[in-house]
Amino acid sequence: MSSEPVVEARGLGKAYPIYRRPEDRLKQLVWGRWRRFYQEFWAVRGVNLCVARGETVGIIGRNGSGKSTLLQMICGTLRPSAGDVRVGGRVAAMLELGSGFNPEFTGRENVRMGAAVLGLTRDEIDSRFDAIAAFADIGAFMDQPIKRYSSGMHARLAFAVCANVDADVLIVDEILSVGDAAFQQKCMRYLNRFRMHGTMLFVSHDSGAIVKLCDRVLWLDDGETRGTGDAKEMCRLYLAAQAEEAGDDAARFRIGGRSGSACRAAAPACGSPDRPSEEITRVADADELNFDPGDMPDVKGEGEIESGNFYARDGSRLRVAGGGEAVELRVVCRAKRFLRHVALAFVVRDRLGQILFSDDTHSGSLHPPTDIPDGQVFSAKFRFFLPHLASGAYAVESFLFERGLKGFVLLDRRQDREFLFIQSTHISNGLANVAMRAVTLDVIPDLPHRGAANPIEKIAPPAAVEAAE
Amino acid sequence: MSDAEIVLSASGLGKAYRLHLRADERLSKYVSGAGRRGGEEFWALKNVDLALRRGEALGVIGENGAGKSTLLRLLCGTLRPSAGTAVVKGRMAALLELGSGFNPRFTGRENVWLNAAVLGLSKAQISERFGAIAEFAGIGEFMDLPVKLYSSGMQARLGFAVSAHVDADIMIVDEILAVGDAAFAQKCHRYLERFRAKGTLLFVSHNSGLVAKLCDRALWLDHGEVRALGPAAEVCADYVTNIAERGAAQEIRAQESPGHRWRIAEPPPLVRDSRHRAPNRIAVSPFNPDAPWHGHGGADILEVSFSGGGGQRLGEITGADEVELRIVCRAERDLVRPILGFLLRDRLGQNVFGDNTYLACRDAPRAVRVGETFVAVFRFQFPFLAPGDYGLTVAITEGSQEDHIHIHWIEEALVLNALESPVRRGIVGIPATDVCLEMEGTPS
Numbered sequence: 001m002s003s004e005p006v007v008e009a010r011g012l013g014k015a016y017p018i019y020r021r022p023e024d025r026l027k028q029l030v031w032g033r034w035r036r037f038y039q040e041f042w043a044v045r046g047v048n049l050c051v052a053r054g055e056t057v058g059i060i061g062r063n064g065s066g067k068s069t070l071l072q073m074i075c076g077t078l079r080p081s082a083g084d085v086r087v088g089g090r091v092a093a094m095l096e097l098g099s100g101f102n103p104e105f106t107g108r109e110n111v112r113m114g115a116a117v118l119g120l121t122r123d124e125i126d127s128r129f130d131a132i133a134a135f136a137d138i139g140a141f142m143d144q145p146i147k148r149y150s151s152g153m154h155a156r157l158a159f160a161v162c163a164n165v166d167a168d169v170l171i172v173d174e175i176l177s178v179g180d181a182a183f184q185q186k187c188m189r190y191l192n193r194f195r196m197h198g199t200m201l202f203v204s205h206d207s208g209a210i211v212k213l214c215d216r217v218l219w220l221d222d223g224e225t226r227g228t229g230d231a232k233e234m235c236r237l238y239l240a241a242q243a244e245e246a247g248d249d250a251a252r253f254r255i256g257g258r259s260g261s262a263c264r265a266a267a268p269a270c271g272s273p274d275r276p277s278e279e280i281t282r283v284a285d286a287d288e289l290n291f292d293p294g295d296m297p298d299v300k301g302e303g304e305i306e307s308g309n310f311y312a313r314d315g316s317r318l319r320v321a322g323g324g325e326a327v328e329l330r331v332v333c334r335a336k337r338f339l340r341h342v343a344l345a346f347v348v349r350d351r352l353g354q355i356l357f358s359d360d361t362h363s364g365s366l367h368p369p370t371d372i373p374d375g376q377v378f379s380a381k382f383r384f385f386l387p388h389l390a391s392g393a394y395a396v397e398s399f400l401f402e403r404g405l406k407g408f409v410l411l412d413r414r415q416d417r418e419f420l421f422i423q424s425t426h427i428s429n430g431l432a433n434v435a436m437r438a439v440t441l442d443v444i445p446d447l448p449h450r451g452a453a454n455p456i457e458k459i460a461p462p463a464a465v466e467a468a469e
Numbered sequence: 470m471s472d473a474e475i476v477l478s479a480s481g482l483g484k485a486y487r488l489h490l491r492a493d494e495r496l497s498k499y500v501s502g503a504g505r506r507g508g509e510e511f512w513a514l515k516n517v518d519l520a521l522r523r524g525e526a527l528g529v530i531g532e533n534g535a536g537k538s539t540l541l542r543l544l545c546g547t548l549r550p551s552a553g554t555a556v557v558k559g560r561m562a563a564l565l566e567l568g569s570g571f572n573p574r575f576t577g578r579e580n581v582w583l584n585a586a587v588l589g590l591s592k593a594q595i596s597e598r599f600g601a602i603a604e605f606a607g608i609g610e611f612m613d614l615p616v617k618l619y620s621s622g623m624q625a626r627l628g629f630a631v632s633a634h635v636d637a638d639i640m641i642v643d644e645i646l647a648v649g650d651a652a653f654a655q656k657c658h659r660y661l662e663r664f665r666a667k668g669t670l671l672f673v674s675h676n677s678g679l680v681a682k683l684c685d686r687a688l689w690l691d692h693g694e695v696r697a698l699g700p701a702a703e704v705c706a707d708y709v710t711n712i713a714e715r716g717a718a719q720e721i722r723a724q725e726s727p728g729h730r731w732r733i734a735e736p737p738p739l740v741r742d743s744r745h746r747a748p749n750r751i752a753v754s755p756f757n758p759d760a761p762w763h764g765h766g767g768a769d770i771l772e773v774s775f776s777g778g779g780g781q782r783l784g785e786i787t788g789a790d791e792v793e794l795r796i797v798c799r800a801e802r803d804l805v806r807p808i809l810g811f812l813l814r815d816r817l818g819q820n821v822f823g824d825n826t827y828l829a830c831r832d833a834p835r836a837v838r839v840g841e842t843f844v845a846v847f848r849f850q851f852p853f854l855a856p857g858d859y860g861l862t863v864a865i866t867e868g869s870q871e872d873h874i875h876i877h878w879i880e881e882a883l884v885l886n887a888l889e890s891p892v893r894r895g896i897v898g899i900p901a902t903d904v905c906l907e908m909e910g911t912p913s
Contacts, residue, residue: 018613041610043618046849062650063622064608131718148486205540205650211818232818236880240763242652243875247765257879259759293894320710326902332909344906347894355895361906363893373913378551383903387852391678423678423709430812432897438848439789439807439829444797 005072006169006199011083014069015040043069044223056200058231059215060238066223067203071095075171076307088118089168094158102149107157110146116163128164136160156183160316163190170194173203178302181393182416188353208237210354211325289343289408303339303411306332308346308398308418320421324435331398332379339372340402344380349395356432388426390435476669477521477639481553484514484539516540528680528701530708531690537673541565541641559638564628573617575649577627580616586902588635598634606630617807626653640664647776659872675703749788749853749891753886764877768804770863772797773882788853789900797846798865804837804867809845812862821896834902853898859885
């Protein structure tokens with residue numbers, strides 16, 4: 001991997017004049033450079049940023065901290081007042097400010113225009129138009145003027161164009177929350193693939209998405225760099241800063257402790273991405289059903305998954321769950337020839353497209369291998385207790401394998417078809433919360449004086465007040 | 470209730486547009502003399518009847534393009550109805566789509582003056598309140614820059630700040646909280662909760678959980694027509710079910726505060742998956758009070774530990790073990806509503822699972838006096854974790870779930886390391902009660 005920076009900003013800043021009185025504006029016109037009647041306001045000041053090829057850098061900060069201004073300067077829609085920025089390669093940007101679409105033109109016209117601006121030739125646009133339309137999936141609205149689009153359709157089209165122009169650098173500004181569940185999964189699949197080779201700058205208030213997607217994070221505060229470094233570390237410091245703002249007594253606020261991962265000072269640094277494979281987290285035995293749902297070969301056919309639905313314990317279809325209930329996931333398949341030793345698997349993905357949990361019929365071989373006659377409908381049933389997931393839509397993906405001489409061969413895969421909706425009743429926003437058997441909060445009657453060496457050992461077990469139920 | 474109390478009403482309200490034709494179609498129609506008005510009529514909103522009483526909060530839910538924004542614009546008068554009428558009594562502050570109501574060329578300051586004047590405030594009132602508005606918005610120097618330079622978050626901040634300071638009788642809020650950062654969302658929330666006590670609120674959101682929490686009644690729009698109007702909790706539940714039933718649904722966003730139906734589901738029975746022969750060994754470090762922490766002070770976390778049934782501290786946990794997590798604190802001042810909680814985070818910093826004492830104590834808040842030591846105990850079956858390092862964040866906060874201050878918050882108070890794991894894919898392992906492969910009928 002080349003360590004040459006793809007995006008390099010040095011001392012980047014953007015200043016706007018602020019006129020305290022309207023007449024100052026006129027005076028300024030008259031006096032020109034001789035006198036100054038305005039104050040300068042720096043929306044962004046002195047930002048150094050160096051992004052290596054293949055790196056994903058997140059930008060966090062509160063509203064008005066300069067995130068959008070910085071992105072606009074990087075993608076060239078705003079001219080910096082100080083410093084310079086150099087970008088090597090084609091930049092595709094999904095910005096909330098000025099998506100580049102003309103509201104009076106139709107989607108089709110805007111696609112052609114947008115792609116041309118990004119440097120595609122007429123032939124290239126012709127050959128890719130269908131792919132863009134398929135990705136956007138907005139049907140007949142393609143021929144309606146953009147001003148008639150809902151915000152979701154607008155985002156779909158913008159993403160579809162950006163995803164099909166062979167961008168070297170992708171700039172994404174808080175756009176992941178638009179579109180329906182299937183579209184989000186599609187976007188996340190694209191972004192995860194893009195991250196393998198491309199460079200990405202990413203702005204979001206969703207710290208879950210930031211830590212998941214970004215190698216490094218730049219934290220902007222009042223237009224200046226408050227820190228850059230490890231995503232987790234920066235999000236932690238940002239959270240602490242928000243906590244400080246939420247309290248009414250800032251003077252009492254303290255921060256301390258030593259962190260394992262060092263937080264680098266605000267200096268340009270070209271980190272080299274170090275991203276371990278996330279899909280397979282364990283080296284499997286030779287006999288195991290071992291597959292990487294993120295990188296699957298084409299399906300072979302010869303067997304077909306017809307559905308993959310959740311059912312409640314009473315046998316009724318479960319479409320909305322609260323979390324924690326007993327469920328059965330039933331994957332129904334049909335054999336198109338005699339199948340020898342099949343295995344079925346499923347994965348459940350969250351809004352970011354990451355796998356939360358998964359299971360298959362082969363692991364541990366509780367049940368003997370099954371041979372399936374031609375034309376036979378068969379199903380795998382997974383019974384378990386659903387974790388307490390955060391509210392939202394979850395994608396259910398299922399896989400059908402047959403065991404061959406060299407291990408398992410994928411016959412069919414079903415994705416973007418089934419979703420489980422969670423209307424959470426759980427208090428935490430964890431990815432997969434567990435149910436508590438008991439939660440208690442008690443005052444300990446008489447603990448010895450302050451400064452006891454190891455207080456916990458002197459505590460009698462608390463009276464079992466099971467307040468949770 | 471008498472009619473006099475109704476502050477906002479609509480009857481048979483509707484809005485129709487003509488669909489655009491492609492240029493060639495338009496030409497052929499023009500040439501053939503079929504009229505210049507273009508394509509077919511499209512009703513963005515049709516036949517809405519609505520009556521809102523003083524002090525009521527109505528939520529409007531529906532998918533993208535269901536007509537929510539159209540309804541609000543008709544009620545505000547920024548759009549002329551094609552059918553029916555809308556009547557509004559009182560001063561109405563509306564936060565419609567971003568940027569509406571602002572002149573992008575004017576500065577934030579000028580727009581505040583303009584908007585407040587339009588809403589009927591006198592010059593003296595505006596200058597008196599300007600400071601409060603600017604403080605609520607919290608956009609600093611941007612106040613003197615043209616609004617066209619604002620990000621959507623800043624526009625939302627300014628819009629909300631003006632609406633919150635014009636003594637509105639009716640407030641219309643359209644999806645605005647979604648674009649702000651967490652701190653601002655909390656501030657808006659606090660304001661809306663207070664506003665509800667006296668004013669009339671019309672709240673539009675995709676987040677049906679939020680609607681159920683904030684509103685008394687909800688209106689569900691579907692393709693421009695009223696699908697349901699009734700108690701918020703019921704309508705929202707139906708709405709979510711309906712979305713799910715159609716499979717490929719539109720826009721359910723992750724909702725972090727589902728609101729109205731706090732309950733702890735029945736904890737599942739202990740499940741041990743016999744296939745997980747490889748044990749899930751998880752090493753647990755001793756409590757590290759010197760890990761990164763922050764907070765406003767007022768209490769100290771003294772000890773955090775996992776223990777088994779017998780109360781002894783565990784240095785190692787096995788996935789699916791029944792464990793107790795104990796967090797011991799000492800109060801340095803009187804605490805009214807302390808909440809103790811934890812979060813297990815993975816290597817990247819994502820929240821895997823967590824909980825807190827808010828629910829357990831909500832109905833009987835436990836006040837703690839200065840100098841007292843108190844302990845929170847969480848008993849649960851430890852899940853299977855994928856291999857890797859995890860940090861256990863523990864915290865004591867004060868307030869409520871939505872609005873609280875951090876008293877003492879320790880990141881990575883304990884470090885857990887899953888050494889061996891049966892989890893192949895994903896974040897956690899779900900112990901299965903049963904897995905089987907079955908034939909369905911005979912081959913066709």
